Amino acid sequence: MQQTTHDCDALLGQLSLCLDKLLPEADCAHVHAELAQCPTCQAFYRAMLQVDQTLRAAPQKAPAYDMSAAVLALIAQREKRQKRALGFTLLLSGAMSLVPTLVVILSIIIAFWTTTNPGILQTGVDVIISLVNVIRALVLTFGVLGNAISPWILPTLAALVSVLLLFLTIVWARKIVPAPSPARV
Amino acid sequence: MTAATSRQDDERIWIEQARQGDHAAFAHIVQAYQRPVYNLCYRMLGNQVEAEDAAQETFLRAYNNLHRYDPNRKFLNWILSIASNHSIDRLRRKRHIQVSLEDAPFAEQLRSHDEPLQARVERKEKADAIQHWVDQLSPNYRTPLILLYWYDYSYEEIAETLKLSVPAVKSRLHRARKQVAELMLAEQATRSAPTPAPISV
């Protein structure tokens, strides 16, 4: 017959503590007295004891070879990959800053043309000039620098954009390539 | 100066040098800790190939995170916690694959659960009795059991290593033992009975 005066799971939990000598002996004696009344717990406890003995007897597993060489190879491989990522980033940032630079040069040329001989490239320049006029009108409504607006506004804007792009690339590069101490994997 | 303190001093120097990117210093650390790290990985994963892989990956992660290591903490605890996290990740990935394998037709399952299983169990038991049981525990229960038996860790040390509370360690150890005992009883019953029947304990 099965005894139902105790919670079997709780009793086994206490027996687990007794196995690790973490319960006072008097308490363990009481737990064992209760164990004697419950065949279910007894079967379990016998198995737990068997598990405990087998585990205590099981040896430490040792690696078949010295792993330091393999680990260093892994580290070197990872560092190489990081360097490649850095090179790629530099290349990309170079390319990215080249585009605005070209825009700057082109707009300087256009601005130069429009101021020296207004007749040349009239149609294309008209578009740019009307754009400049829009900006000029905008600034004028705010009453600031109204007279300073000239065709040179485009090169200035392009230069600002190129500086901004360069700055963003550097920020991004620092994010993907951790600088002095490598970050987590 | 005792051997223990000079070893600790060496270790502190190696860690400091490895932090600066000195590979040779890190090789010393690998040599000093490869046994405990490998054993933990082996006991978690149950086979040599995976254990070697996981142990190497553990050291790689340790190297990359050396700047986060708190020198007031025992280095062994720190590296074992990396090994245990990594092994649990691997087990989760593996279980994913196993689950999709279990979607195979029922007949196929029957075939693989027939007699060969028993033969396989007995062969395994002779080779390494306990690993067979540990392999069947859920990953979160494996680590406390491994640290208790193979590293002689106290409940407090297990709690510190695994970032758990002591009561949580207590209950996990109890659950782990209970699970293994259940498996053991179920298999003993299967072996004594002529036809495999579901065992409820």
Ligand SMILES: [Zn+2]
């Ligand atoms: Zn009971």
Ligand SMILES: [Zn+2]
């Ligand atoms: Zn009682």
